[in-house]
Each structure stands twice: as C-alpha cells, then as structure tokens.
Amino acid sequence: MSRRDGLIVGGGLLIGVIAGLLVYFGNPQNMGFCIACFLRDIAGGLGLHRAGVVQYLRPEIPGLVLGATLAALIGHEFKSKGGSGTLVRFLLGILMMIGALVFLGCPLRMLLRLGGGDLNAVVGLLGFIVGIAVGVWFLKGGYNLGRAQNGSAVAAWIMPLLSVVIVLLVILKPVFNADAGGPIFFSAEGPGSMFAPIAISLAAGLIVGFIAQRARLCLSGGFRDFALTKDTYLLKGYGAIFVGVLVVNLILGYFTLGFADQPIAHTDGIWNFLGMTLVGLAAILAGGCPLRQLVMSGQGDTDGGVTVLGMVAGAAIAHNFGMASSAAGPTYYGIIAVIIGLIICTCIGWACREA
Amino acid sequence: MSDVVDARGLSCPLPVLKAKEAIEKGEEKIEVLVDNNTALENITRMAENKGFTVESQQNADGDWQIFISR
Numbered sequence: 001m002s003r004r005d006g007l008i009v010g011g012g013l014l015i016g017v018i019a020g021l022l023v024y025f026g027n028p029q030n031m032g033f034c035i036a037c038f039l040r041d042i043a044g045g046l047g048l049h050r051a052g053v054v055q056y057l058r059p060e061i062p063g064l065v066l067g068a069t070l071a072a073l074i075g076h077e078f079k080s081k082g083g084s085g086t087l088v089r090f091l092l093g094i095l096m097m098i099g100a101l102v103f104l105g106c107p108l109r110m111l112l113r114l115g116g117g118d119l120n121a122v123v124g125l126l127g128f129i130v131g132i133a134v135g136v137w138f139l140k141g142g143y144n145l146g147r148a149q150n151g152s153a154v155a156a157w158i159m160p161l162l163s164v165v166i167v168l169l170v171i172l173k174p175v176f177n178a179d180a181g182g183p184i185f186f187s188a189e190g191p192g193s194m195f196a197p198i199a200i201s202l203a204a205g206l207i208v209g210f211i212a213q214r215a216r217l218c219l220s221g222g223f224r225d226f227a228l229t230k231d232t233y234l235l236k237g238y239g240a241i242f243v244g245v246l247v248v249n250l251i252l253g254y255f256t257l258g259f260a261d262q263p264i265a266h267t268d269g270i271w272n273f274l275g276m277t278l279v280g281l282a283a284i285l286a287g288g289c290p291l292r293q294l295v296m297s298g299q300g301d302t303d304g305g306v307t308v309l310g311m312v313a314g315a316a317i318a319h320n321f322g323m324a325s326s327a328a329g330p331t332y333y334g335i336i337a338v339i340i341g342l343i344i345c346t347c348i349g350w351a352c353r354e355a
Numbered sequence: 356m357s358d359v360v361d362a363r364g365l366s367c368p369l370p371v372l373k374a375k376e377a378i379e380k381g382e383e384k385i386e387v388l389v390d391n392n393t394a395l396e397n398i399t400r401m402a403e404n405k406g407f408t409v410e411s412q413q414n415a416d417g418d419w420q421i422f423i424s425r
Contacts, residue, residue, distance in 0.1 A: 004396070077392055079417065084366060139372060147364030216393045221367065228368060229375060229401045287366030303366070 005236060011211035012237040016244020018204050019112050024252055025196035029263035030116040032245070033060055033208065034109035035290035036100035039308070040315035041192050042166065045184050048312065049319035053190025057170035059198050061294065062163030063205020064212070068298030069160045071213035080156035082302030085145030088348060089303050092286040093293070093310020094317060095341040099278030101315065101324040102334045104265055106290045107219035107279065111238060113265065115245035117257035120265050120272050127273035131280025132223045138349030139228070139284065145352055148303055156300030159308065170198060191264055209298060218292035220283035264327065271330040274338050281345045358382045363390040363418060370394035371401050374423065378405060387421040395419045
C-alpha cells in the first residue's frame with residue numbers, strides 16, 4: 001500500500017471510529033458526525049430557524065474548519081482563492097442541504113447510518129450514485145463554473161475566524177435578552193439536546209478536519225473519480241469510514257440491521273433515494289461534498305466558504321418552509337423542493353457549459 | 356508535438372479531466388498548470404496509472420507546472 005493510500009485508509013478508519021465514539025459521548029445515534037445535520041443545528045443555534053429540537057452550536061463543525069486551516073498552514077496550502085460562480089455555488093449549497101434534510105443526513109452520515117445497520121441508507125447511497133452519475137455526464141459535456149482568482153488574505157480568514165466566534169459563543173453562552181432568549185439557542189429536547197462535551201466535540205472536529213484536508217477526503221469525489229478515470233483513491237476512504245464506524249457500533253451495541261425504527265431516519269424509499277440524488281448532483285456541480293466544502297473554506301477557498309454559507313441558509317429555509325423530513329417521513333413541501341432542486345441543478349449543469 | 360493545459364483556478368475534477376483529454380488526444384508531451392496540491396496529486400496519479408512519466412515543479416507564486424511524457 002502506498003503512503004497516500006495509507007493516509008486515506010488510516011484516516012478514514014479514524015474518522016469512522018471518532019464518529020462512533022461521539023455517539024458514546026452523547027451525540028445522537030448514527031449521527032456522531034454529520035455535516036448537514038450539524039450545520040442545521042448551528043443555523044438553529046443562531047436562531048435562523050425555529051425548529052426547537054435541532055438548535056445547538058455543534059463544536060465539531062468549527063473544529064473541522066480550524067483543523068483544515070491548521071493542516072493547510074502546515075502544508076503551505078493556505079491560499080486565498082475564489083470568485084468562481086459565487087452565487088451559483090451559494091444556490092448549490094442551499095440545494096445540497098435541502099436534499100440532505102429530506103434524506104436526513106449528508107454523505108458522511110449516510111456512511112455512518114450504513115455502519116449502524118440502517119438499510120434506508122443503502123437506498124440513499126443508490127440515489128447518491130445516480131446523482132453523481134448525472135453530474136459526471138454534465139462534467140463530460142463541458143460543465144464549468146469558471147476560474148477562481150487569487151484573493152485577499154482578509155477573504156481567506158473569514159471562515160476560520162467565524163469558526164472561532166462559533167466556538168466562543170458555545171463556550172461562553174452569552175445572554176443578551178433573558179426574556180426572549182438569544183443571541184444563541186439550545187434545544188431542550190430532541191437531537192439538538194444530545195451532544196458530547198464541548199472539549200471532546202471540538203477535538204474530534206479538529207482531528208477530522210486535519211485528516212480530511214491532508215487526505216483530500218471527498219465523499220462525492222469517490223464515485224466521480226472512479227467514473228471519470230477509474231481512480232479508486234477516494235473510494236477507499238468511503239470503505240474505511242464505513243468499517244471504522246461499523247466496528248465501534250458492533251462493540252458498543254449500536255448496530256441494528258433493518259429499515260424500521262432506525263435512529264433519526266424514515267423509511268420512505270423514493271425520497272431517501274431522490275433526496276440523496278439531489279445531494280450527489282449538487283455536490284458534483286459544486287466541486288465537492290458538504291465535508292469537502294467545509295475543508296476548502298478552512299484553507300482559504302472562499303468559493304467553499306460561500307457554499308457552506310449556502311448550506312446554512314438552506315437549513316434555515318428547509319425548516320422554516322417545512323421541507324425537512326422527520327422520523328414520520330418526508331413532507332409535502334420537502335418533496336416539491338427536491339423536485340424543484342433537481343430541475344434547478346439540471347438547468348445549472350446544462351447552462352454553465354464552456355463554449 | 357507538445358500541449359499546454361492551463362487548469363489554474365478550476366474546480367475539482369476539471370484539472371484532471373482536462374489533462375486526461377489532452378492525453379487522449381494522443382499528445383506525447385503535455386504541460387499542465389495547476390494552482391493547488393489536490394489537482395497536482397490527482398493529475399499525477401491519473402497520468403502514472405496510464406503509464407506516463409510525471410515530473411512537477413512549484414513556481415515562486417505557488418502554482419505547479421506538471422510535465423507529463425511517455
């Protein structure tokens with residue numbers, strides 16, 4: 001095994017183990033680490049949506065961004081870049097989040113759900129692959145959002161510094177208005193009320209961000225690269241994360257095989273499938289999965305930063321417009337949103353072609 | 356016959372895709388310009404898997420020149 005393969009396999013295993021252990025320390029089951037869910041909780045923690053059960057400033061997310069920043073600084077890869085299809089990327093971030101909240105998880109959580117025995121995630125995985133295949137078809141047709149330009153140091157540091165602010169807010173828990181609540185909010189019940197101690201969450205985020213930056217981990221990139229160049233490098237990361245979390249789940253007794261009664265999941269196959277199709281397609285058009293976007297935002301890539309902010313906006317939209325699924329299944333508005341999202345992505349993939 | 360592919364500033368996976376297109380056009384010597392290590396690694400892996408020799412050097416501005424040859 002080459003050194004690079006060792007990095008993606010070892011790193012993937014470690015990320016899977018960390019995600020499993022975070023459940024032991026208090027995070028919701030099969031949700032030790034989820035980019036979409038945790039950005040959604042942060043949106044709620046900042047009061048951007050009013051779904052009371054999913055409000056918490058998850059330290060894993062800013063930790064991940066800062067871990068990537070650290071790895072990029074050490075590797076001399078921290079570089080201010082951006083300006084490629086900025087608002088298109090913001091929109092793709094929104095759509096990626098809506099798809100993920102209809103399925104109930106980003107590609108990372110999809111792997112964690114698989115490793116917990118949740119067979120609905122198999123359906124999600126198939127949908128994800130279909131979305132990636134459509135995206136690859138657009139790539140082969142000349143899809144391109146244009147070149148990013150070198151930017152200012154100020155721009156590069158906005159997302160890392162924003163991450164520091166989020167960490168300070170969750171540690172200091174400031175109260176500006178005792179009657180109305182705020183500026184930050186905490187769930188009293190539901191998934192948002194289940195969390196690991198702050199120090200553990202933050203450390204987990206830092207480690208995962210550091211590894212993901214070094215290994216170039218991208219969960220939409222695996223199938224994409226295999227389809228384009230038969231390259232299996234990133235696919236090894238998928239397998240390793242799955243194995244890592246599976247082993248921890250088996251040891252800790254979190255593994256339950258089946259479709260019904262899985263933690264924070266629903267059994268509607270069509271919308272598990274199409275929700276992840278939307279995530280896969282939007283991720284290919286945006287140049288990376290939600291996790292990869294966070295990592296890029298940490299290494300000075302402001303296009304990644306804009307996509308992350310799009311995901312935060314998407315979370316607020318998804319909950320305020322009643323599009324996010326629950327254990328009971330997808331909502332009417334969620335179904336409509338996924339259909340519209342797929343149409344919008346198709347239009348973007350078709351319209352943004354090189355001459 | 357040699358070809359220069361400028362892939363600086365392009366999102367994943369366009370740098371590797373453009374390098375692959377150049378190889379598949381039958382070019383024997385290709386120079387690819389990229390601005391990040393991820394693209395450098397992806398292109399190196401792709402070209403080496405196709406049996407090409409790959410050399411690279413970093414410029415003063417941090418960009419990479421990748422030389423692919425048969």
